[in-house]
Amino acid sequence: MTETKTPSKLEKILRSGHLAVTSECGPPRGTDPTAITKKAEMIKDHVDAINITDNQTSVTRLCSLASCIHLKLMGLEPVLQMVTRDRNRTAIQSDILGAASFDIFNVLCLSGDHQAFGDNPKGQNVFDLDSMQLIQTVRYMRDEGKFLGGDEINRPPRMFVGAAANPFADPFEIRVPRLAKKIAAGVEFIQTQCIYNVEKFELWMKLARDRGLHEKVFILAGVTPFKSAGMAKYMKNRVPGMDVPDEVVKRMSGVPKDKQPEEGLKICIETIQRLKECEGVKGFHVMAIEWEEKVPEIVEKSGLYPRPKIE
Amino acid sequence: MIVAKQKEIEEIIEEIKDYNKILIAGCNECVTVCEAGGKKEVAVLASALRMYFMNQGKDVKIDEVTLERQCDHEYLEEIRKMIDQYDVVLSLACGVGVQFLAEKYISTPIVPGVDTCFMGVTEERGVWSERCQACGQCILARTAGICPVSRCAKRLLNGPCGGSTKGKCEIDKELDCAWQLIIDRLKELGRLDDYEQLTPIKDWSTERAGGPRKVVREDVRQ
Numbered sequence: 001m002t003e004t005k006t007p008s009k010l011e012k013i014l015r016s017g018h019l020a021v022t023s024e025c026g027p028p029r030g031t032d033p034t035a036i037t038k039k040a041e042m043i044k045d046h047v048d049a050i051n052i053t054d055n056q057t058s059v060t061r062l063c064s065l066a067s068c069i070h071l072k073l074m075g076l077e078p079v080l081q082m083v084t085r086d087r088n089r090t091a092i093q094s095d096i097l098g099a100a101s102f103d104i105f106n107v108l109c110l111s112g113d114h115q116a117f118g119d120n121p122k123g124q125n126v127f128d129l130d131s132m133q134l135i136q137t138v139r140y141m142r143d144e145g146k147f148l149g150g151d152e153i154n155r156p157p158r159m160f161v162g163a164a165a166n167p168f169a170d171p172f173e174i175r176v177p178r179l180a181k182k183i184a185a186g187v188e189f190i191q192t193q194c195i196y197n198v199e200k201f202e203l204w205m206k207l208a209r210d211r212g213l214h215e216k217v218f219i220l221a222g223v224t225p226f227k228s229a230g231m232a233k234y235m236k237n238r239v240p241g242m243d244v245p246d247e248v249v250k251r252m253s254g255v256p257k258d259k260q261p262e263e264g265l266k267i268c269i270e271t272i273q274r275l276k277e278c279e280g281v282k283g284f285h286v287m288a289i290e291w292e293e294k295v296p297e298i299v300e301k302s303g304l305y306p307r308p309k310i311e
Numbered sequence: 312m313i314v315a316k317q318k319e320i321e322e323i324i325e326e327i328k329d330y331n332k333i334l335i336a337g338c339n340e341c342v343t344v345c346e347a348g349g350k351k352e353v354a355v356l357a358s359a360l361r362m363y364f365m366n367q368g369k370d371v372k373i374d375e376v377t378l379e380r381q382c383d384h385e386y387l388e389e390i391r392k393m394i395d396q397y398d399v400v401l402s403l404a405c406g407v408g409v410q411f412l413a414e415k416y417i418s419t420p421i422v423p424g425v426d427t428c429f430m431g432v433t434e435e436r437g438v439w440s441e442r443c444q445a446c447g448q449c450i451l452a453r454t455a456g457i458c459p460v461s462r463c464a465k466r467l468l469n470g471p472c473g474g475s476t477k478g479k480c481e482i483d484k485e486l487d488c489a490w491q492l493i494i495d496r497l498k499e500l501g502r503l504d505d506y507e508q509l510t511p512i513k514d515w516s517t518e519r520a521g522g523p524r525k526v527v528r529e530d531v532r533q
Contacts, residue, residue: 085465089512111472114464116482125465132469133512148512166473174471174494174506181469181507193473240474240481 005188006142008105008160009077009310010049013283014189014218018308019276020283022079022191022220023295024051027062036067039292040076046299047286048307049077049106051191055086058118065095068104079162080104083112088128089137089148096138100157108162108191109134132185135163139186161186165219166193167204168243176207183216190217191285194224194235197243198271205280214280221275222285225294226264229253265294265301272302312341312432313405314439315348315425320359326422327399330371333360334397335424336390336412337377338404345439347425348403350377356403356424381408387415394419429461447517447524453510455496462489468510 002015013020023043028035040050050071054064068078080099087095096107111131115123129137137148138161145156163182167175179190195201201221208214226232229252236244248267255263268286275281284304288295299305327333335353343349353375364371374397379386381404394400399420402409406427413421429441444461450468451458460466464482471490474481478491497503515521 111465111467113474114482116464127466128515129512130465130467130469131472132509136509136512164473169471169473170475170477170488171471171491171494174503177507181509184507185469185509240476241472 006105006158006160007103008049008158010079010106010189011160012310013048013308016308016310018283019281019304020049020218020220021047021286021299021304021307022049022051022283023047023286023288023292024053024079024081025067025292026053026056026289027064027067029059029061031062033070036062036070037074040071040074042292043295044074044076046296046305046307048283049079051079051081051108051285054081054083054110054112055118056081056113058085058113058115058120060119065099065104068099069102072102072104077106078104079106079108081108081110082134083110084127084129084131084134085112085115085125088126092129092134092137093141093147096141096157096159097153100155100159105159106162107138107159108164109138109187110164131163132182135161135182135185135187143186160188162189162191163187164193165190166241167195167201168193168197169241172200172204175204176211176213179208179213179217180211183213187217189220189282191220192222193241194222194287195271195275196235196248196267197245198274200243201275202278205278209280218282219280220283220285221272221278221281222287223268223271223298224287224289225268225291225298226252226260227291228257228260228264231264265298268298269301272298272304276303312344312430313407313427314345314429314431314441315342315405315427316345317347317352317356317403317425318423320356320363323356323401323422323424324360324363327360327401330399330420331369332372332397333399333401334374334376334390334394335360335401336381336403337375338381338402338408339377339379340382342404342425343377344433346437348405350375353377353403356401378404381405382411384415387412391416445518446513446515447521448514450510450513453505453508455493455500455502455505457489457492457496459489459493462487462492468513 004011025039052064052067055061064081068080071078109131115125141157145153165179232249232252235242272284286295335357337348337350337353357373357375361373394416401422401424403424409423430443431439431441434440441461446460463470471488475488480486480488
């Protein structure tokens with residue numbers, strides 16, 4: 001096991017050579033904490049860490065940090081997702097300190113969807129930093145123990161630093177260089193965009209391996225089960241940067257409506273099983289959007305259960 | 312150039328309807344090129360307003376003038392002798408010209424007739440698009456001559472984001488992804504390897520964030 005740099009359980013699992021399993025919870029559009037704790041309760045025994053999304057698709061929700069604290073209070077391992085869309089460098093550093101003060105040990109650095117998609121399309125965006133620069137910022141705060149302004153941090157944050165990668169966005173030719181760039185910025189784990197085009201993902205991994213990148217960062221392959229053929233079509237046509245091959249849509253449409261959820265789960269499990277064999281994949285990020293109750297089944301049927309016990 | 316577009320006539324009327332002597336002031340520079348506030352647009356707008364007031368049964372005097380520029384003292388001085396004949400000036404210059412008029416002629420109300428949009432180019436007649444946001448610290452040498460500050464919807468200095476699809480931006484299928492353009496041009500220049508250089512955190516203090524800006528050149532100052 002390579003030496004860990006933080007107290008993160010996710011880091012320990014990855015460095016000890018286990019395939020990691022993460023999942024995510026979207027916070028509610030209100031103040032009821034049970035919306036988070038109930039979802040977490042459903043999946044907690046089947047995953048190593050739980051991402052909390054940060055106003056995903058720019059729709060205002062209960063904040064990621066408070067949601068992470070709810071998980072922490074349940075004794076679980078949160079991954080704080082943080083977008084640069086809504087915060088300047090002061091707020092970013094401040095929130096990182098806030099999270100670290102609750103011993104939140106994982107952060108996922110993102111730029112965030114444009115606000116045009118959300119409930120405040122007339123609002124300002126910030127983008128004082130981009131996702132690469134956010135990675136650099138957290139690493140600097142952790143490793144140098146300093147603020148961006150140069151002052152010392154009393155008890156620096158100890159966070160395992162992650163980012164997203166989308167092997168399917170355009171242009172494809174820079175998708176691996178972009179991964180290399182995130183690694184150069186200091187990223188330690190990657191959670192990918194949902195994978196439906198498995199062959200393209202495998203090509204991306206091969207190109208990453210050709211450069212030895214799979215040994216410099218832990219790559220968690222992202223999967224999302226389709227609940228219906230309609231969802232598959234929506235993801236294919238409406239979600240930017242998503243690659244859903246026609247044959248996958250056809251497979252979903254080819255079964256009766258009441259069997260589609262089952263087919264969606266099957267596709268998801270097959271994807272995980274196939275990618276377990278893909279060199280460089282170090283775990284899975286299971287994003288069961290508003291379908292958290294199916295995470296245990298996916299994890300079990302993919303042969304990823306029980307989860308390792310790490311102290 | 313500074314690109315502007317004329318306001319809806321209803322909005323203009325709302326602002327000037329209570330005045331009786333109106334001077335419409337065009338500008339011969341950028342707003343002429345983007346066909347929002349030059350001599351021709353002044354004339355067309357003046358006719359429309361005359362028609363409106365006539366239909367309302369109101370006797371309103373509407374005169375026209377187009378200055379060489381509204382962002383320079385010397386041209387603004389040209390209307391000093393006549394400005395007191397009017398109880399409002401409707402300026403079709405960009406926001407810069409409107410303000411400079413207001414600063415100079417303190418007791419005359421000045422109303423904007425255009426919305427100032429951006430600094431940009433004429434792609435073709437009738438199509439103008441943004442190129443610069445005056446961040447005060449040009450990075451074009453590093454981005455193959457294409458500006459991610461003004462042309463990426465997220466101003467990403469290390470783009471593209473995951474929303475770039477078939478060369479287009481996630482917010483609008485008609486909008487080019489700036490980072491696709493940068494990458495294409497880096498390729499043309501044989502410099503695609505430069506893509507992997509991390510662009511450091513930007514100093515935004517030279518941009519809007521740093522407060523109103525000023526350039527002072529002692530060597531040319533009189």
